[in-house]
Amino acid sequence: MGMTVDPPDPTGETHEDTNATDDLIAAFSIDAVGPDEAGRVEAMLASSASAAAEEANYRIAGAEFAASILGPTTAGTAATGTSLDGSRPIGLRPDQLDSAGADRPTNSLDGSRPTDLRPPRTLRDRVLKAALQARRPARDLDISPVSLHRIEAQRLITMVRDLAADDWTRPMDPPEFAGWTVGDTFAHIAAAEGLFAQLLGLELPEAPETGLGNEERTASVQARHRTMHPGDAVDEYETLAAAIDSTVSSLPEEALEAEIEWWGAPMPIASVLVHRAFETWTHHDDIRRAVGLGQSPPPPESINAMSRQACEMVPLFLATIGQVYEGETAHIVLTGEGGGSYLVDLGFGPRPATEPPVFELRMDAVDFCRAIANRIPPGGYPTEIGGDAAKARALVSALPNLAGL
Amino acid sequence: MDEKVRDSFADRVLVERLIAGDERALGELYDSHSGFVYALALRVIGDPQAAEDVTQEVFVMFWQMPERFDTTRGSLRAFLGTLAHRRAVDHIRREEARRRRETKSTFEPPSVPAVEDIALSSATSREVRKVVNRLPADQRQALELAYFNGYTYRQVANVLGIPEGTAKSRLRLALRRIAEAIYSETSEQWV
Incomplete structure (x- = not known):
């Protein structure tokens, strides 16, 4: 049932008594039919998408009509109950009402006349409280940083245990891994994991001292691993990951907020766990690529936690290109499993109370993470941008810039 | 962006945040639209207490199911308005039925709220x-x-x-x- 545009009908009367179905749908859309007819219309709408769309259009029109009447510019007309020219009250005589309306009371149940259409101040608290009690915000994707870390370590262990002996010596894809083999990449993961363990206070007699930089530490562990059977290297890593897991699992939640010096910058243990999981996933997929396996993204909960943390780092991404937008926010919508919706700061200063976000960036959550890991180039994945496109593109271009730092 | 596009963008952002469970977005939703929702409910029902109840119902319902709002069809204000209207009409019809059962009152013309000094954000x-x-x-x-x-x-x-x-x-x-x-x-x- 399509809405056609009829010729102008200045009186509005020429179409009366026609389009009976449309009329009924229109009345239904503003709740102006009785229960008997409402059921009939609902059945009609359920079976006809075009009728349903038409009803939606009428319904929106009704609400916009109300807004136009109740809005400040037209408030004085209908809301005070006068006719168009203001000369008389809208006709309501008792003798004109049918039986259904004859006993309609005054609008105010106690007969008093409301003089203010503004909601009372106390209503805000009451409504928000009731809403928050009615539904806790979605926490289905909640995962602790401890679990996140454990899951990624386990996924890596499971994958590398299935590698054939000659897989360990396969070269990694250039250019990120100049000359590295699969085994070298695994040693790189173990090197960082070892540092984390040491910073948590675990004794690792064979690990390099904590003051070493990333490259030296990696080279040291790679050299040692090359003398080991791959299975033994995996066993050692598994012991290490398990020791970290045991340590952080025993910490009270607030202790996870204690900072450790992670590659030269203070960072809460909880954040390091997320970083470690992120890096483990990234190199896990690097290894899979080198041995011809398909990519294997983490579970949605993990994607959600990692991308959420990355969203908090947006000002840092922008700082790498010298384009921080103080006092501005953006909305990042990450789609797909593990996605979420985030209002992010584009600067380091306080967030404005009322200004709307300057852009919306919508992209797949896994793509977002892989872009940050510098595993797909800007422009190598679909995005939807609304609002200030230049700023959105600046952020997209900056996403890989913290990888490897 | 023109006004319409900006409003639609703002609606989308707000709804996405509500879907994500952002409690601050709930407060912003209330601040932006409670004036209209309450005024509409009060205009239909005429009883401030009942209008408050309807307002609460509307926002609680939206918080529970923000994904029901189709951002491609109409404004958020219109959507909330239709929720408020349906509930307000249900209220007065329930009251009507109750009164019919309980008493036979003399009909008086509905009084309508005055709207002087009204300040609604939902122009x-x-x-x-x-x-x-x-x-x-x-x-x-x-x-x-x-x-x-x-x-x-x-x-x-x-x-x-x-x-x-x-x-x-x-x-x-x-x-x-x-x-x-x-x-x-x-x-x-x-x-």
């Missing part, structure tokens, strides 16, 4: 206001009675002393004019 678009102001008097009258008094088209017909079919047609014609004004402002097609 509607200029095009829609223009069309509303230019609606033929009989169509507007029918629409006001149905919308703000919660009358069925049969009651509207009775009040105005016109055939039921005519009342129904007036409602449709008025709504269609407004809908066409809404859709003439967007690239969306009026189905």
